[in-house]
Amino acid sequence: MAALGGFRVSEMESISVTKQPRFEVPDLGVGVGLRVPHYAHVLSKWPAMAFFEIVSENFMLGGGKPRYHLDRAMERYPIVQHGVSLSIGSPEPLDWDYLAKLKALVRHTKTPWLSDHFCWSGARGAHLHDLLPLPYTSEAVTRIAERARQVQDYLEIPFALENTSSYLTYTSSTMTEWEFVSAVVEEADIGLMFDVNNVYVSAYNHGFDPYEFVRNVPHERIVQIHLAGHTNLGNLIIDTHSGPVIDPVRDLYRETIELAGPVSTLIEWDDEIPAFDRLIEESVSIRALRDSVIATHTAERRVSPWINSAPGPHGANKRYADSEPGREPSHTTGHTPSHTPGRAWIQGGPREVPSEGRA
Numbered sequence: 300m301a302a303l304g305g306f307r308v309s310e311m312e313s314i315s316v317t318k319q320p321r322f323e324v325p326d327l328g329v330g331v332g333l334r335v336p337h338y339a340h341v342l343s344k345w346p347a348m349a350f351f352e353i354v355s356e357n358f359m360l361g362g363g364k365p366r367y368h369l370d371r372a373m374e375r376y377p378i379v380q381h382g383v384s385l386s387i388g389s390p391e392p393l394d395w396d397y398l399a400k401l402k403a404l405v406r407h408t409k410t411p412w413l414s415d416h417f418c419w420s421g422a423r424g425a426h427l428h429d430l431l432p433l434p435y436t437s438e439a440v441t442r443i444a445e446r447a448r449q450v451q452d453y454l455e456i457p458f459a460l461e462n463t464s465s466y467l468t469y470t471s472s473t474m475t476e477w478e479f480v481s482a483v484v485e486e487a488d489i490g491l492m493f494d495v496n497n498v499y500v501s502a503y504n505h506g507f508d509p510y511e512f513v514r515n516v517p518h519e520r521i522v523q524i525h526l527a528g529h530t531n532l533g534n535l536i537i538d539t540h541s542g543p544v545i546d547p548v549r550d551l552y553r554e555t556i557e558l559a560g561p562v563s564t565l566i567e568w569d570d571e572i573p574a575f576d577r578l579i580e581e582s583v584s585i586r587a588l589r590d591s592v593i594a595t596h597t598a599e600r601r602v603s604p605w606i607n608s609a610p611g612p613h614g615a616n617k618r619y620a621d622s623e624p625g626r627e628p629s630h631t632t633g634h635t636p637s638h639t640p641g642r643a644w645i646q647g648g649p650r651e652v653p654s655e656g657r658a
């Protein structure tokens with residue numbers, strides 16, 4: 300077992316762990332969510348896994364069986380916290396009681412960062428237990444950035460917001476989702492939890508080019524990536540987190556890693572949860588993809604720095620480029636990703652080709 304920032308990481312995964320600073324957080328490799336059906340297996344067999352992500356709200360009461368299981372998992376694995384109840388876009392004031400409990404758990408788990416979602420979940424005392432979409436307006440950017448900065452200052456660790464899947468848009472929106480997401484994280488000076496499957500789902504549902512989304516967010520702020528399966532109903536995709544990561548989402552992930560560099564990646568599988576061995580299989584497959592991109596760029600970096608020339612305001616990955624040992628700071632010239640896609644994404648949304656050989 301190898302140690303990383305007080306955490307213990309299995310030998311199997313330690314080769315893909317780097318200590319490359321990235322928005323002040325480490326790259327943990329490829330992990331999965333810690334879910335109840337797997338507790339018995341994980342806490343008795345101790346399978347190799349780079350890290351586990353927990354849903355904060357499941358462990359905030361401070362005792363009982365949930366915390367017992369969490370504490371046992373913490374003995375051997377890095378734990379990363381992900382929340383679902385912050386409701387950063389709510390018209391209500393921030394819930395400081397919730398944040399106090401969250402901070403206590405943050406201190407307990409020593410999570411290297413904490414994330415929640417670009418969404419609102421209720422108003423006037425009602426909590427709808429859903430991640431509802433936001434209007435993409437400058438007023439919303441200002442309000443959410445201010446609240447996000449407060450959350451990050453209070454928690455005293457890097458805080459990140461995640462792009463969500465959505466099934467409707469607002470006629471009042473004045474910018475694209477990626478412009479909105481980018482503006483908030485820049486203005487708040489927070490991290491971006493980048494859910495590649497959510498990009499794909501929303502692109503399909505709303506008819507935009509997912510690659511335009513991927514290329515135009517601030518890559519140096521991506522502290523973690525989410526991947527997941529989904530359910531395609533033909534005219535609509537539902538973000539069910541069931542099934543494996545499909546090939547078009549893997550292609551988007553490849554593009555993301557090419558632009559962002561090594562980033563901790565988490566596979567979400569929350570419906571029709573399979574045996575843990577199937578999750579390991581999926582994580583090994585994703586890790587192989589990630590490692591192949593990293594290896595390609597490691598070779599290329601002998602002659603060219605790993606920064607991108609993507610269009611838009613965030614094309615130059617300055618923070619990442621500057622943090623490379625021996626690298627000239629950000630006046631270095633851009634580098635075009637080797638896999639510049641000639642993919643047939645068209646306005647009207649990507650359409651899946653059924654992928655053979657995947658369960």
Ligand SMILES: [Fe+2]
Nearest residue numbers: 461494525567
């Ligand atoms: Fe996600």
